[in-house]
Amino acid sequence: MRNKKKFILVLMSLMVMSLWLAACGSNSNNEPAATEAPTATEASTEHKLKDALGNEVTIPANPQRILASYLEDHLVALGVKPVAQWSVQNGTQDYLKDSLEGIPTIAYDLPFEAVTSFNPDLIIMGGNSAVEGDKYAQYSKIAPTYTLGDEINADWRKSLLKVGEVLGKSDEAQKVLDAYELKAKEAKEKLQGVAKGESATAIWLVQKSFFVVSDKLSSGSVLYNDLGLAVPEVVKEISAVGTGNWNAISLEKLAEMDADHIFLINSDMDSGSEALKDPIWQAIPAVKNGKVYEFPNTTAWLYSGAIANSQIIDDVLKSVVK
Known part of the structure; x- marks a missing residue:
């Protein structure tokens, strides 16, 4: 039963992240009109913002009981604790x-009750x-509802900055983003010193069953865009036809995996990780060379945000930069 629950958890996480990225290919002409961030004075008073769906939302002054399900990374980064x-x-x-200790949970589908x-x-x-x-109408009856x-x-x-705008914390959000960009830049320089030109995948x-991260999304964006590691050809091929953060990869394609480094998020630890005993996995060059770095499914690698991505950078540096 315990393994079944863990399986449901990780697959539901995958589903939610896929929905999270459903509009990656949207035409930029559909981008909502920009709205000015409230000033310090405005942040202490009620103000109106138009959300992505065109709803004019009245944001209360200094909201104290904020519900932003699956956006908690942004809230925590801004020093805000959600009500659930x-x-x-x-x-x-x-x-x-650690940051959300004691905060009660709410189901991912946000039942009205x-x-x-x-x-x-x-x-x-x-x-x-x-x-x-x-x-939207139902949620709006409960409290002012803003949709990113x-x-x-x-x-x-963009999500971090928009949440900061909604909460009257635009300056704080920009500082968080600037700090992350600096950390990523410094980490990239360190990696270039010891692993220049080397490739990696998660x-x-x-x-x-195995899934490989997209070359443009989730932790793949951190590895390739932020840290400058090379994209393996297999990852490019699967990402070109994949639609989510993580896309299924067959054993046959795993046999072609040309990554110098593999970051393995293992949800099968408790069941013995039988798939890792398969000869095909064992024959992958990175596996034979001891360049596989293993993390549990509780890791930040399955999420995205300033905090999650910062933790991913830490993991990469600890693994590759000796």
């Missing part, structure tokens, strides 16, 4: 557990699907 945190099958974003029970004074939604149909929209929600940087093992 995202969960699925009682599993949460473990990499944030559960949302009402937390008495939020502001609700921030991510993608459009979270408020499809009559959901697919285009913004698919980019953690692979997720779930119930004996």
